[in-house]
Amino acid sequence: MTDWDLGQLRALAAAADLGTFDAAARALHVTPSAVSQRIKALEQTAGAVLLRRDRPVRPTAAGEPLVRLARQLDTLTADATRHLTGETAVPHVTLAVNGDSLTTWVLPALAPLAGSVALRMVREDQDRSADLLRDGSVMGAVTSQAVAVQGCTVEPLGVMRYRPMATPEFADRWFAGARGDAIRPAALAVAPVVVFDAADRLQDRWLRRRRVDPARPPRHLVPASADFAAAVRLGFGWGMLPGGQADDDERAGRLVRLTDDAVDVPLHWQQWSLRTEALDAVAAALRTAAAATLRPPL
Template sequence: METNAEQLRTLAAVVDHGTFERAAAALHITPSAVSQRIKALEEQSGRVLVRRSKPIEPTEAGAVLVRLARQVALLEAEAVAELAGSDQDTTAAIPLVVNADSLATWVLPALAALPGLSFDVVLDDQEHTLDRLRDGTAMAAISSDPEPVQGCVVSPLGAMTYRPTASPAFVDRWCPRGWTPDTAAAAPMLVFDRKDTLQDRYLARFAPGAHPPRHHIPASTEFVRAAELGLGWAMLPDLQADEPVAEGRLVVLDPDGALDVPLYWQQWSLRSAVLGRVAAEIDAAAARTLRRPPAS
């Protein structure tokens, strides 16, 4: 098949904006022109590329071409900047998928160390970020999966350590005589969202079969705040909990109950100077903050 950059750019705009009309406005063309470009690209590929849903979503074949569109756009922008002899990056926003705890603790300083770049950061659980790489909506992701997505490369970053933590008031109310499996089965629990399995993983080991009441708190900073207020217990990362524990606002319920969540950097397998800079800063920030195994 033969494609051109204009058609690929249009496909990416349709997926990004969710409708032909919004894509047309972003590209400064008519919706009819958008439709014609998508139709031509589908005819050339012999595949249906988008589902006409609300919002529009790429098919499996469409995701392949969306990823190609973003790769072409990135390399074009780098080439333009190099030809112009510019010291400033001229790339479009780089889409990244980051888990909320990493964004709230160690990732932002890495992004701030990259002046001239702009980022489109999407939050997702570390166990579910790879779907964004597969469908072409992200160039890179922080994931807990060491297996590279097709067309991507992966490198280890380190691990975030989580511990069962609660407020002193919670302890006084629910476990004044100690944290036991029976208490864990009855005491209210915090979970980030319905993808968050950390608390259940801990319970499977500490109190098998326990199904305590739970509160969903889908924001990282507010999640810690909910634990401080005694709303429930939660698996909190040391990077967020160390200070409130030292100040007495939180206590660790089970010193032996730590869970390590390994994190990996996955990015397109593409010779891109921009992605290389981003990967280097992310790795440096991870080296400063995450637990890394000793060198063998």
């Protein structure tokens, strides 16, 4: 078993977080030369290059597990110090959450913890959030990835169901008021669609089911969950909305469902395998809220 030097690990994580040896040195109150020497010594111990010396510096594939280890050790050290000394410092938890979950159920779930845990949330698509776990940027993630990242545990949370929604005026203009199978593929090929960003595939998946090439309709990119829903409500185009964002508008007649053909996105909770009270509290809150809000896991 390798005995990792905590000072060297901290130098590696600081350089990875801040992007330069100079910035890492200022954060650690040492010289840039000391940071460089510690990282070189760590690379000798690891037998691999751990950082790409670009601007900004970035961990290599070999460096990512050690950056994650450094962050985990700092978390455990801070947790132990609080218990031993009675410090009142609030523990922090970093987590990655997709925008729709953040808007509809995650924020209400975590609100009761706001006075006891400092939450640092990174908004990231559910298909990409596991990457932030892999490099140690976050301690937990709401993700579509069912296979646990190395050093993490995974559990299913439930299914988020998305349906194609539009304003009644939009549906009348582009689909002549048609619904379901009566909507012609030729109409879908020219009707504007709202997408979250270039990586958003929800609308594409639904269009393919309707035998429409996703590249054909004009697109409005709106990269914020609440603004995405607002763009659909304003008639920019149709878009896939989860129940939590569409139900009230549908009941009030402000939005209509184009078809009952939904796209289901299974969500999982992945977190570091280490246990801290703060991380466990976040996981428990998300687990409870998901059970009450999402559809049961597939």
